[in-house]
Amino acid sequence: MAKSMLIVSRHSPWSGLGAREALDIALAGGAFELPIGLLFLDDGVFQLLPGQQPAALEQKDLAANLQALPLFGVDDLYVCRQSLRLRGLDGQPLALPATPLEGPELADLFDRYDLVITL
Numbered sequence: 001m002a003k004s005m006l007i008v009s010r011h012s013p014w015s016g017l018g019a020r021e022a023l024d025i026a027l028a029g030g031a032f033e034l035p036i037g038l039l040f041l042d043d044g045v046f047q048l049l050p051g052q053q054p055a056a057l058e059q060k061d062l063a064a065n066l067q068a069l070p071l072f073g074v075d076d077l078y079v080c081r082q083s084l085r086l087r088g089l090d091g092q093p094l095a096l097p098a099t100p101l102e103g104p105e106l107a108d109l110f111d112r113y114d115l116v117i118t119l
Contacts, residue, residue: 030072
């Protein structure tokens with residue numbers, strides 16, 4: 001049986017390669033039909049904001065990678081509610097349907113997966 005993997009994405013889409021690498025790992029795992037979960041934590045929650053314009057910062061757009069997640073079988077998307085709140089994003093529309101979690105729910109999420117990769 002394939003091991004399940006939780007990928008924790010902690011970087012904003014414009015702060016280096018961390019966000020892109022997390023998405024690439026999720027897409028690759030999904031392509032091999034591994035049970036994948038993706039948690040957006042800390043500044044990683046900024047990846048879920050719709051209507052970003054990364055060209056203004058001379059960055060690549062991650063929107064296509066995010067929209068491809070369900071096509072690759074990566075449907076278990078989570079977002080840290082506290083991270084949203086601390087960044088003034090609680091209640092904002094998100095580009096993908098991610099389940100908000102906080103406190104003990106986050107601990108339970110980590111326990112459900114065999115492997116956890118944090119980027």
